[in-house]
Each structure stands twice: as structure tokens, then as C-alpha cells.
Amino acid sequence: MSPHPKAGHIRLIAFDVDGIMTDGRLYYGNEGEVMKAFDVQDGLGIKLAQDAGIETAIITSRRSRIVEHRAGDLGIRHLFQGVHDKWEALRGLCVSLRLEPSAAAFMGDDLVDLQPMRHCGFSVTVPTAAARVRHIADYITAADAGRGAVRECCELLIASRTPAEPHVGTTG
Numbered sequence: 001m002s003p004h005p006k007a008g009h010i011r012l013i014a015f016d017v018d019g020i021m022t023d024g025r026l027y028y029g030n031e032g033e034v035m036k037a038f039d040v041q042d043g044l045g046i047k048l049a050q051d052a053g054i055e056t057a058i059i060t061s062r063r064s065r066i067v068e069h070r071a072g073d074l075g076i077r078h079l080f081q082g083v084h085d086k087w088e089a090l091r092g093l094c095v096s097l098r099l100e101p102s103a104a105a106f107m108g109d110d111l112v113d114l115q116p117m118r119h120c121g122f123s124v125t126v127p128t129a130a131a132r133v134r135h136i137a138d139y140i141t142a143a144d145a146g147r148g149a150v151r152e153c154c155e156l157l158i159a160s161r162t163p164a165e166p167h168v169g170t171t172g
Contacts, residue, residue: 001152001155001156001159002159003156003159003160004122004138004139004156004160005160006121006122006138007105007122007138007139007156007157007160007161008160008161009102009103009121010054010103010104010105010121010122010157010160010161011053011054011055011097011099011103011104012054012055012056012057012093012094012097012099012103012104012105013049013054013055013056013057013104013105013106013107013153013154013157014056014057014058014059014078014090014093014104014105014106014107014116014120015056015057015058015059015106015107015108015150016058016059016060016086016106016107016108016109016110016113017036017058017060017062017064017067018036018060018062019108019109019110019126019128019129019145020107020108020109020126020145020146020149020150021038021039021042021058021070021145021146021150022036022037022038022145022146023037023144023145023146023147024109024128024145024146025037034064034066035066036064036066036067037146038070038146039146039147039148039150039151041148041151042146042148042149042150042151043070043073043074044151045150045151045152045153045154045155046074046076046150046154047074047075048154048155048158049154049157049158050075052157052158052161054154054157054158054161055077055078055097056074056075056076056077056078057076057077057078057079057080057090057093058071058076058078058079058080058081059080059083059086059089059090059093059106059116060080060081060082060083061082061083061084061086061112062081062082063081063082064081067079067081068081078093080093085115086106086108086112086113086115086116087115087116087118087119089116090104090106090116090119090120091119100121101119101120101121102120102121103121104120104121104122105120105121105122105123105124105153105157106120106122106123106124107123107124107125107149107150107153108123108125108129108133109125109126109128109129109130109133109145110129110130110133111130111132111133113125113133114132114133114136117133117136117137118136122138122139122157123136123137123138123139124137124138124139124140124141124153124156125137125139125140125141126140126141126143126144126145126149127140127141127142127144128144128145139153139156141153
């Protein structure tokens with residue numbers, strides 16, 4: 001994978017869930033339970049990004065115990081659910097991690113994702129995203145949401161890193 005010139009300095013990637021980590025469909029059972037499907041390859045991409053020193057986060061408008069479980073399985077320490085202002089959540093996370101927003105990436109697919117995508121250092125979306133989101137994205141994955149798009153994004157970030165880039169939390 002070829003490096004992207006805007007992705008080399010990214011030290012944090014935050015993901016939306018529905019339409020990014022999943023294909024966006026919600027499955028309802030007879031008792032009202034909601035189910036979502038996550039891609040194993042996407043999960044490995046997140047682990048590879050973490051191993052490369054890239055901090056990971058989930059910022060989503062919905063609330064779901066399923067997402068809590070997935071974040072826990074993947075070792076994602078920064079989970080924000082029920083968020084109405086995703087940019088404010090991302091900005092606050094940058095402050096707590098002592099990162100400039102330009103060192104953060106955001107991967108989203110719909111209108112509620114426009115603000116964090118506009119203000120972060122590198123924005124990523126999927127081919128099925130809303131037209132306005134695709135228009136402002138720095139990178140549109142070839143893979144579909146819930147089918148390898150997160151893995152593609154993580155591999156791009158890793159391939160774009162400067163070799164001397166310090167890990168999050170280290171001093172230089």
C-alpha cells in the first residue's frame with residue numbers, strides 16, 4: 001500500500017461504528033435486541049495500528065452493549081457512545097492525550113461525521129458514505145464498510161508513518 005502524504009503524522013484514529021465498523025445494518029430480534037456484525041480482518045487492522053503506536057478510539061452517536069464488547073475485545077480504551085457532537089468528543093480526547101487535532105484521523109460515513117472529519121488531520125470514509133462526506137474525505141477506501149474498510153485505513157496509516165515517529169505516550 002502506498003503511503004498517503006497527509007497520514008504520516010497521525011497518532012490517533014477514531015472510528016464511527018454503524019456504516020464504518022459495520023455495514024450499517026441493524027438486526028432486530030423478536031425481543032427487541034439489536035445485533036451487529038463486525039469483520040475479523042478489521043479487528044486485526046485495529047490491533048496492528050495499536051501495535052504500531054497509533055492510539056484507537058470509537059466515537060458513535062448510538063449506544064450499544066455490543067460496541068462495548070467489541071471495544072473491549074480489541075483493547076480500544078477510548079469509547080464514546082451516545083455522542084451528539086463528535087468533533088467535541090474528538091477534540092477532548094486530543095486534549096487528554098496531549099495531541100494536536102492535526103495528529104488525529106477520523107473515519108466516518110454520514111453527516112454527523114462531517115465536523116470531526118473537517119477538523120482532524122486526516123479524514124477517511126467508505127464508498128457508500130453520504131456524498132458530502134465523500135467530498136471532504138482525504139481518502140475513500142476501496143473496501144466496503146464492515147468488510148475490510150477499517151483494515152484498509154489502518155494499513156494505510158501504518159504504511160504512511162514516518163519511521164522515527166514516536167509511540168503515543170513516549171517523550172522525545
